[in-house]
Amino acid sequence: MTQTRTGGCQCGRIRYEVSDPGDEAYYCHCRKCQKATGGIAAAFVQVEPSKVTWLTEPDWYQSSPVARRPFCSKCGTPLGFAWADGTGDMDLTVGSFDDPAGFRPALHAGCEGMHQAWLDTSALPRLYTATTGSVVKRWQAAGLEVPE
Template identity: 75%
Template sequence: MSKTMSGGCQCGRARFSVTVENDDAYLCHCRKCQKATGGFAAAFVEVPAGAVTWLAAPDWYESSPVARRPFCSSCGTPLGFAWADGTGTVDLTVGSFDDPSAFVPVAHAGAESLHEAWLDTKDLPRHYSATTESVAKRWQAAGLEVPE
């Protein structure tokens, strides 16, 4: 089941279109991905390099001798991971898709740096932006609705 999806950075400067073959995603917990995203892990969708079309080109950061990462230098959004030699697959960040809701995590990579405490958070209290006063008040003061 292949489908074409789109995505990009927060400010809209870097955009992509990609054909995905399934809804599989994975979490990479390696220290490089933690540093690159600022999170406990990076959530990725792995696709063949030829499946990605950059509609508006990202910037690239050589994050190690073997890898480079697309990102937007205007807003800072991390967009993925690719091998420095240009071969193999490209990993796109789940959050950079316009509609990331279809993706399902199927594996953990870089498990040597996995933080167990961050894996099962289903019992933590949930706070919604629209009902969090400190958030909602600022959006309202700007004359805007709280975004999703």
């Protein structure tokens, strides 16, 4: 049975479907991915381009001589990575999937840029959005419920 997973950008303008993406994801720690996502690593699901259907075509930018990246120019959401020459598999950002919970990290790539101190954060205190007063107050002042 074919499993279809959906995703898109934060504002909803860009949407996609992927057939049979599997459950493996990976972290890329290279500096290009850090800069492209603004994070200490990019979390990606690697897929065959033929399995991706863009319901709304994303914007693309050439992030290096060998790569280009889909994104939403309205809200800024980074959506992935593809080789500039159009060959090989492509990556979609784990966070852009509507339900990223089904993916599991399977490897680290671009380890020359890895920030070791950020790998095991399990001992750090955990704050939840719905119980952080300053956040709740702002959502309520906007007349809205705190999002998940």
